[in-house]
Amino acid sequence: MLVFRGAEVYPGDGPPFRADVGVADGRIAAIGARVEGDVVDAEGLMLCPGFVDLHAHSALEPFADPLLTPKILQGFTTEVICPDGLAPAPVEDHEARRAYLRALEGEGPPEWTWTTFAEYLEALPSTASTL
DSSP states (O other): OEEEEEEEEOOSSSOOEEEEEEEETTEEEEEESSOOSEEEEOTTOEEOOOEEEEEEOOSSGGGTOTTOHHHHHTTEEEEEEOTTSOOSOSOSOHHHHHHHHHHHHOOOOSSOOOSSHHHHHHHGGGGGGGO
């Protein structure tokens, strides 16, 4: 278990408190005064749940940066894409849609292989192969 020792924990539903937080298999496994495991010194650091971005324009960004590095570095773990209906799919005229979205979404992949939203979602896992 990976243990974040002495963090200031902000649980999101109450006041912050100092504790050790143990993580195993990608999930919080223990919170307490003295959790045992491989220690990361978190003294003086804030530990909180991942943030949710409810208004994101990054539907095409995974094709350039599959990890969405700036979001992860800010603590975002979830985001709602296409909140204004400005989406890369469904689409018939790819070049017109690319031009329309460019300022908000960036370029996206060199070739858009989708026309439906389902096909867009099917194209996303291919971005992981670039890691």
